[in-house]
Amino acid sequence: MTKRVSIHLRQVRCPSFEFGRLSSSLLESGYAVRFRAEGTSMHPAIRDGDVLFVEPVSSDDLHIGDIVLYLSGESRPVVHRIIARVRKAGNLRLLIKGDNLFHVDEFIPWQRVEGKVTLVERGDSILQLKSGWPEMLVVFRSWWRLVKGEMSRRVLHRRRWN
Amino acid sequence: MKSVDMRPVRESTVVSREIAGETVLVPICRSAADLESIFVLNEVASFVWERLDGQHTLQDIELAVVEDYDVAPEQARTDVQGFVAQLLENGLVQET
Numbered sequence: 001m002t003k004r005v006s007i008h009l010r011q012v013r014c015p016s017f018e019f020g021r022l023s024s025s026l027l028e029s030g031y032a033v034r035f036r037a038e039g040t041s042m043h044p045a046i047r048d049g050d051v052l053f054v055e056p057v058s059s060d061d062l063h064i065g066d067i068v069l070y071l072s073g074e075s076r077p078v079v080h081r082i083i084a085r086v087r088k089a090g091n092l093r094l095l096i097k098g099d100n101l102f103h104v105d106e107f108i109p110w111q112r113v114e115g116k117v118t119l120v121e122r123g124d125s126i127l128q129l130k131s132g133w134p135e136m137l138v139v140f141r142s143w144w145r146l147v148k149g150e151m152s153r154r155v156l157h158r159r160r161w162n
Numbered sequence: 163m164k165s166v167d168m169r170p171v172r173e174s175t176v177v178s179r180e181i182a183g184e185t186v187l188v189p190i191c192r193s194a195a196d197l198e199s200i201f202v203l204n205e206v207a208s209f210v211w212e213r214l215d216g217q218h219t220l221q222d223i224e225l226a227v228v229e230d231y232d233v234a235p236e237q238a239r240t241d242v243q244g245f246v247a248q249l250l251e252n253g254l255v256q257e258t
Contacts, residue, residue, distance in 0.1 A: 007245040008204040011252070014197040018181050022188070023197065025179050032194035053194050 020075045027056045027069075027115045037079060041098030042067065045081075045138065046120060052079065053119035059092050059110045065135025067117040070096065070108060079117060080105055083139050099142050102149030166224070166239075170246050170255045171216030178211070185211060187254055201254065206231060210245055216258050220246065 014022055014035065023033050032055045037046050045067065046052065054069045062068065067081050083104070084095035092110040097103075120127040129135075172178075175190045185208040187201040203211055209230065213223045220242060227238045249255040 006204065007207045007210060007241045008202075009207055009245060009248050009252075010202045012200060012202060014200050018186075019197065021181055022179060022186060022200075025181075026177065026188065026195045029177075031177060031190065033197055034191065034194040035197040051198070 016077075020071050020077050023054070023069065023077060024071070024114055027054065030056055032056070032118075033115065041100050042079060042081070043100045045099055046079065046117075047122065051121035052117050053121075054079075054115035055118050057113060057116040061116065062092070062094065062110055062113060063131040065131055065139050067129060068094075068096070069114045069117065070112045071114065072105070077114075078105065081135075081139065081142065083142050097142055097146070099138060102145055104146065166219060166221035168220050168246075169216050169218065169258045170214045170220070170249070171258050172211070172214050172255055173253060176254050184208075187211075189253070201252065206241075207245060210242060214246075214249070214255050
């Protein structure tokens with residue numbers, strides 16, 4: 001059986017609906033991946049348009065304060081920060097949150113982490129991300145934002161019922 | 163016009179993956195797979211890509227395309243050569 005021929009090579013930016021599958025496949029094979037961030041949920045650590053380098057990671061390399069790429073429930077790629085680690089019956093679970101958000105994403109098993117952000121390219125400068133006390137300050141601020149968000153919600157709730 | 167004896171070979175700095183039935187080529191740039199600039203191949207392009215192993219000549223590939231697809235030999239030659247020229251231009255294959 002013969003088919004009509006046409007040979008196409010298209011150069012594109014990885015479409016978001018394929019991003020998860022492609023990045024997973026590459027990171028699982030040991031390749032780092034490089035892509036442009038979208039959104040403001042990690043502002044100011046990561047800004048809209050920054051280029052991120054994400055490297056494969058093992059559970060021992062995941063620390064509070066690290067920024068990771070994981071796939072959310074709908075296989076949507078998310079780049080947010082670890083704000084807590086819990087080890088239960090030998091299984092490591094991570095609490096993830098965007099720095100600029102008033103709510104946490106979710107607790108995820110560490111296996112859902114695709115990789116860790118190690119470099120941020122912003123214009124001509126390259127920022128190297130390391131685990132350390134500056135990240136802990138960001139985590140502290142993130143928890144404080146969470147508490148503030150919860151307090152505001154409670155005040156609104158009380159006003160609605162009074 | 164490329165020589166029909168040329169044996170193009172895929173660059174080792176390009177990773178290919180099958181995603182949703184299409185072949186995707188991802189260049190490795192500064193030790194990372196660059197998702198900002200990927201290449202998507204259609205079915206016939208994938209067929210040609212698989213044969214770019216440094217063993218098959220352009221003529222071998224053109225004959226394989228004519229055998230498997232409904233295309234005149236002249237058209238296959240033009241299309242395969244054009245495709246390989248594009249791959250060379252984008253640094254995805256090298257001549258051997």
